[in-house]
Amino acid sequence: MSSRTADTAATVTTGPIEGSSKHYLTVEHLRIPQRRVHLTNGEHLDLYDTSGPYTDTTATISVEAGLAPTRNDWDRPDPVDGAATQLAWARAGIITDEMRFIAAREGVDAELVRSEVARGRAVIPANHRHPELEPTIIGKQFLVKINANIGNSAVSSSIAEEVEKMVWATRWGADTIMDLSTGKDIHQTREWIMRNAPVPVGTVPIYQALEKVNGDPTKLTWEIYRDTVIEQAEQGVDYMTVHAGVLLRYVPLTAKRVTGIVSRGGSIMAAWCLAHHEESFLYTHFDELCEVFARYDITFSLGDGLRPGSIADANDEAQFAELRTLGELTAIAQHHGVQVMIEGPGHVPMHKIVENVRLEEELCNEAPFYTLGPLATDIAPAYDHITSAIGAAMIAQAGTAMLCYVTPKEHLGLPNRDDVKTGVITYKIAAHAADLAKGHPNAQQRDDALSKARFEFRWTDQFNLSLDPDTAREYHDETMPAEPAKTAHFCSMCGPKFCSMRISADVRAYAAENGLETAEDIEAKIAAEMAAKSAEFAEQGNHVYLPITEKV
């Protein structure tokens, strides 16, 4: 890896987020990271933190050495019926260190974590070969998570760039990342990412398998695929997208669509099925795949290879036929003690979003739903982070556990560093909006703290409590003089002379003096005045000077 050391080391981003510092909750031998935001009024707020040691000024970061393998010291229960998985242990009533870590991280009871995992309604993607991981949980009873896709392609980008994209994405809040590399150096790129990733890493093994047959889907075999899965399992991949629901008989259902098959994995398997006129080897060998996953505790992300690629194709026969098959496969995987999540669309108009969640829960035993957006309209390429954030917020409110981000480059090109940040921040917004709507106990604390800071003109606190302190500060400083304005009791909207926020302070003083608490109190207190006013009102009501001609 030495040849790439220099530029990799050179580009990885470290240091705390503006106004915050790393803080650790300690539970027995576990250290749970938090982002502590320091406020100018002496208070502080601790936030869920996905950024890993990179934002800890006391940590030594070496991309070549990788992160410290902290989980090696954690308890590892014996396999249960051959499965060494969080699901198997949860069913056996065992609360693992991963579950304890997550309970503290989410601010919930460890028993809730165990029971939701046992129920198959939440997953903890944590390959035993990924000891650098800070475990996270994906399930509708917990904070909505977001995934950021990275990965080089045949067209562009280097290993160093991909590692930095991973660090960069988790810095801004990505809960998991997927390495979708399709070009050269797939194995080496993934090795760099795994050894430096504090979050669960997902892959789509069929992509690498396809490289091994020089991009010709018809040359794929079960053996090539299986060996690729094992290769990636050994590297520590935490969850894998498997498009085992794309059955030969479903493929023709896409023929009359506006946008056919848009899932890369889905179309690879469709091509294979058509060429061989046989059922997908992912389906016919699914049990074997489950045995591999059970040994490493890899979580299935059952792919929706027939998801709609446009508003016109949403919720159609092909999509829901595949979803039914994913339901069958969920039962098989869970029978093997393997954790499962289900991937979802894609492109769906708002009025068809809830049905996707309802059906997924019904057909897939409430396995965590993991959706890509969905985009609520197709007419805004270059703004699909926004078209999809609308759908993402709604589908998360309805119960989706994890949202796969979409960047402004979706449908147009590959995201750069700025696009990754924009995609992550946009999806943190959608996820948090859903946490608020679902009434997650701790979600509103941050909104309230920021709103209070805004109302009290603590500009710096408003910036530092936001998802992106740097950009908030930059935008403010564009129209306002920098330092003095940070404490100025006015903003550029109304100007120095008048301020609505200031008047609200007078209102409080007034209410305090007059001891007015409820509408009724006030009603009584000024009934008399009102009567007088009405009289006045009636008298003067009927004439007013109008300097306008008949033409008008």
Add this chain to the structure above:
Amino acid sequence: MSSRTADTAATVTTGPIEGSSKHYLTVEHLRIPQRRVHLTNGEHLDLYDTSGPYTDTTATISVEAGLAPTRNDWDRPDPVDGAATQLAWARAGIITDEMRFIAAREGVDAELVRSEVARGRAVIPANHRHPELEPTIIGKQFLVKINANIGNSAVSSSIAEEVEKMVWATRWGADTIMDLSTGKDIHQTREWIMRNAPVPVGTVPIYQALEKVNGDPTKLTWEIYRDTVIEQAEQGVDYMTVHAGVLLRYVPLTAKRVTGIVSRGGSIMAAWCLAHHEESFLYTHFDELCEVFARYDITFSLGDGLRPGSIADANDEAQFAELRTLGELTAIAQHHGVQVMIEGPGHVPMHKIVENVRLEEELCNEAPFYTLGPLATDIAPAYDHITSAIGAAMIAQAGTAMLCYVTPKEHLGLPNRDDVKTGVITYKIAAHAADLAKGHPNAQQRDDALSKARFEFRWTDQFNLSLDPDTAREYHDETMPAEPAKTAHFCSMCGPKFCSMRISADVRAYAAENGLETAEDIEAKIAAEMAAKSAEFAEQGNHVYLPITEKV
């Protein structure tokens, strides 16, 4: 105005949007503008067009001269009971030229336009003094509209900039604009905007009135306010925000809020009420105001001066108390034959959004709802165009007729030209997503045309059919070689070697050959193979090479 001619003329944007040209529908003596998108396959798509003559290459644009006063030639029925308004005429069964123009523009029947206006469920803001206007309708049976706020402030910006912002905002799709100027030259700035605006223009007269008393709310009087309204009415302002629902007795209800009163107009009136300990002159003189509005056909936009300024304050007693009063005022205004819309929040978590629409419709006789966002969370300053687009799409789906845009600078500073474009495009997304969800007859045509172009690799058509062709093209060209790629049958996501879209073409061929149409056909056709497969499956199911140690 001559002193400002040069720079104004210099900065106004003209010329068609990339790939489109101005097209006119002709109905009797009316010419209804459309944006015609020309596709590379010889087809074209005509879109609703708000950009006015600025995008018509055959039009002569002179900012000093202003736009041609086309409506001067239109029929103007006599007043009905003293009201020369679209509402009065609609009630009298008269279909005006404005209604005919709108019917053609929306692709609906003119009688639907008349009946919705007569019912008070839609408004046509069209001051007789604004003959340059291309009439638009705001009501839940029609396309969801968006408003863009512009206006200089005590802190920055020139008249020329404001005119350009108006032209720029309508170019990208703003259906109306509001001039919220608060600094110097308010009258002159507005005059420039009115004479050059092809869309309805709204104002908040209390802002200018406040300037007349040097920014001291307590010095305001009914007379100063009334004269300001008449001054603006004479200039042709189409709708005015009036915070007549901020009653003295409601003010103390905001005392315990996290963010008190955040509406500028609301806090001005609250300050006045508190200082004089009297009821708001906007409320006590409301009948007189109606008489002025009835002469010019100015539409009320009844302001929500007590709207919540944070998630914590959403749907509280102060907000809904004012809404009840707005309901009373709606009845009074409509009794005078004056058109009314109702302004709404602000900041509302997703699960409290629908209640706002339900209550507004119940209390305000279904007068068109006009909301500001709402923001679905408070934690993302610098991204509030996105936090609010989520709320805006949902509230529009629930029945809101017009959405007031929010730019990335919300809460931080004044929007510049780029912020205005970003805000407008973001809100076109929210409005269109709602049009799709509400099943507007023509909405999905554009999505389907763009998706078809995407699927057929007609990149140029995909760009030109989008809300922002320039940015879509720019993003594409960042990762892909420019010209050749425009017709390349692959994109940068998968690279040249493999393409999911191409495989879909094979699927269609396969389906065609095999004549497979439904899941049943296929079920039958391959039942045999499946049986064989299952057998195989069972045999080979139980052993797989696993090169991993016991430790794992």
